[in-house]
Amino acid sequence: MTQRKTPEELRSHRWYGSNDMRQFGHHSRTAQMGYSRADYLGKPIIAIINTWSDINACHSHFRQRAEEVKRGVLQAGGFPLEMPAIALAEVFQKPTTMLYRNLLAMETEELLRSYPVDGAVLMGGCDKTTPALLMGAISMNLPAIFMPAGPMLRGHWRDQTLGSGSDVWKYWAEKRAGNITDKQWLEIEDGIARSPGHCMTMGTASTMTSAAEALGFTLPGAASIPAADSRHGRMAAETGRRIVEMVWEDLKPRDFLTSKSVDNAITTVLALGGSTNAVVHLVAVARRAGVALALDRFDALSRNTPLIANIRPAGKYLMEDFFYAGGLRALLSEIDDLLDLDARTVNGRTLGENVAGAEVFNRDVILERDKALVGSGSLAVLRGNLAPDGAVIKPAAAEERLLKHTGPAVVFSDYNDMAARIDDPTLDVTPDSVLVLQNAGPLGAPGMPEWGQLPIPKKILAQGVRDMLRISDARMSGTSYGACVLHVAPESFVGGPLAFVRDGDLIELDVEKRSLQLKVDDADLARRRASWKKPAPRFERGYGALYQQHITQADQGCDFDFLEGTAPTAEPEIH
Numbered sequence: 016m017t018q019r020k021t022p023e024e025l026r027s028h029r030w031y032g033s034n035d036m037r038q039f040g041h042h043s044r045t046a047q048m049g050y051s052r053a054d055y056l057g058k059p060i061i062a063i064i065n066t067w068s069d070i071n072a073c074h075s076h077f078r079q080r081a082e083e084v085k086r087g088v089l090q091a092g093g094f095p096l097e098m099p100a101i102a103l104a105e106v107f108q109k110p111t112t113m114l115y116r117n118l119l120a121m122e123t124e125e126l127l128r129s130y131p132v133d134g135a136v137l138m139g140g141c142d143k144t145t146p147a148l149l150m151g152a153i154s155m156n157l158p159a160i161f162m163p164a165g166p167m168l169r170g171h172w173r174d175q176t177l178g179s180g181s182d183v184w185k186y187w188a189e190k191r192a193g194n195i196t197d198k199q200w201l202e203i204e205d206g207i208a209r210s211p212g213h214c215m216t217m218g219t220a221s222t223m224t225s226a227a228e229a230l231g232f233t234l235p236g237a238a239s240i241p242a243a244d245s246r247h248g249r250m251a252a253e254t255g256r257r258i259v260e261m262v263w264e265d266l267k268p269r270d271f272l273t274s275k276s277v278d279n280a281i282t283t284v285l286a287l288g289g290s291t292n293a294v295v296h297l298v299a300v301a302r303r304a305g306v307a308l309a310l311d312r313f314d315a316l317s318r319n320t321p322l323i324a325n326i327r328p329a330g331k332y333l334m335e336d337f338f339y340a341g342g343l344r345a346l347l348s349e350i351d352d353l354l355d356l357d358a359r360t361v362n363g364r365t366l367g368e369n370v371a372g373a374e375v376f377n378r379d380v381i382l383e384r385d386k387a388l389v390g391s392g393s394l395a396v397l398r399g400n401l402a403p404d405g406a407v408i409k410p411a412a413a414e415e416r417l418l419k420h421t422g423p424a425v426v427f428s429d430y431n432d433m434a435a436r437i438d439d440p441t442l443d444v445t446p447d448s449v450l451v452l453q454n455a456g457p458l459g460a461p462g463m464p465e466w467g468q469l470p471i472p473k474k475i476l477a478q479g480v481r482d483m484l485r486i487s488d489a490r491m492s493g494t495s496y497g498a499c500v501l502h503v504a505p506e507s508f509v510g511g512p513l514a515f516v517r518d519g520d521l522i523e524l525d526v527e528k529r530s531l532q533l534k535v536d537d538a539d540l541a542r543r544r545a546s547w548k549k550p551a552p553r554f555e556r557g558y559g560a561l562y563q564q565h566i567t568q569a570d571q572g573c574d575f576d577f578l579e580g581t582a583p584t585a586e587p588e589i590h
């Protein structure tokens with residue numbers, strides 16, 4: 016261990032290091048909690064930011080894991096303090112946890128700023144918790160390590176394995192088509208989520224915890240361990256031991272988070288067939304570290320990165336299988352020539368050192384590159400008069416015939432309009448139609464919910480069709496699939512061109528040319544723009560009012576404008 020800091024140089028020393036009247040309060044109240052001075056004085060104080068809550072099923076093991084982290088902190092000579100933070104329970108929080116990602120990021124930054132903290136263990140995993148915790152910790156820039164929740168075990172139904180999200184969409188479509196009974200649907204409900212942990216498909220959770228590992232924020236291999244595996248508890252204790260060393264070494268997020276590590280994270284997401292949500296989150300994470308990340312970087316890296324994780328929704332298996340096949344270290348060793356192996360990580364070693372010697376144990380789960388599910392271009396960034404600031408599509412998740420397609424628009428003005436009319440037998444729709452959803456973006460929805468996988472109209476499903484071209488300013492769950500153009504920027508609510516699409520307008524998508532065009536002439540579009548009325552703001556008070564004043568568009572990461580960048584967070588006066 017390289018000890019660069021002395022106990023007197025610890026940040027917490029400002030709270031505890033003298034004997035004046037205020038510090039009497041800090042000492043006496045720590046004594047009130049049952050600790051004597053010898054327990055904490057001169058030791059790194061480690062905040063364990065725990066996103067446990069009764070409402071977050073993905074983090075149901077986090078009370079025990081926090082104890083295991085504390086054990087590690089104590090063993091290494093630190094002093095742990097658990098601090099709860101908002102849980103962002105993906106399935107339950109309405110309209111979407113994305114509305115609150117920046118709230119957790121702010122909470123993380125402010126907890127670390129305002130308390131006597133020298134370093135932090137960030138406990139998250141359920142979708143938005145990972146980017147939020149990283150964003151807050153990067154801005155505060157104290158030593159911090161991420162402890163991923165780990166995926167849940169495979170789901171089961173009869174002789175089938177079930178994957179979170181992906182199999183819900185799949186069997187729901189079959190139920191709507193009349194191929195699944197109510198009884199069978201209840202059986203699926205019973206078996207799909209059977210252990211602690213986050214969604215075990217390559218949804219946003221697995222995508223972002225893997226991205227956090229590739230960024231250098233976790234111990235090697237941490238993101239792939241299933242939550243229920245005893246190795247997960249041991250990793251928690253090891254994480255606790257490591258953060259104490261990081262404090263003495265003064266190893267902070269912005270010491271290892273560079274444009275190279277951001278590229279490593281993007282390449283990892285692409286090789287995994289990860290969620291499109293990673294685009295928004297990684298832009299926001301990178302900007303917190305002062306790394307300017309444009310959408311086109313995703314497109315450029317996508318052209319060289321093979322998708323080699325055979326995991327649903329793009330592939331066949333689940334995260335438990337991925338772990339047994341060697342996990343993320345094994346996958347990264349397969350694409351090591353595409354990574355910057357010199358990038359540093361929280362354990363003080365480089366990414367290259369951390370993946371060295373990793374082996375693939377199952378070649379059907381982690382594929383050889385010449386057998387990749389998609390050789391290149393698993394994610395594409397589109398531009399055109401319908402999305403001047405960009406939009407994204409996951410071509411690998413779409414039916415091939417729709418990747419170059421022109422069809423007439425069927426427009427829904429918002430989610431409720433869509434829900435009310437999508438299955439209307441009189442809806443003027445054919446398999447060639449392009450379903451357009453407006454007002455589903457960061458401000459319009461609000462919160463840019465995962466509505467981008469618009470349901471296929473019942474009467475089209477009945478014709479045996481399972482995919483159609485769909486366009487919106489919403490996001491899509493990482494567990495979803497289909498020809499869905501997402502994150503259209505600027506969004507319709509602020510007068511982006513998506514607002515001016517009308518029923519019957521022809522829309523042309525050409526993924527190979529990365530083009531998305533509304534085939535309406537400029538003069539007509541200008542007339543529509545002139546007659547467009549700006550909708551009323553969604554919120555009159557509270558957090559929502561702050562959100563709508565400061566949220567940026569999807570291509571900029573949907574952060575709050577005042578939280579971006581690397582301006583130093585002011586240290587509190589200690590009185």
Ligand code: FES
Nearest residue numbers: 073141213214220
């Ligand atoms: Fe928590 Fe999917 S619901 S990760």
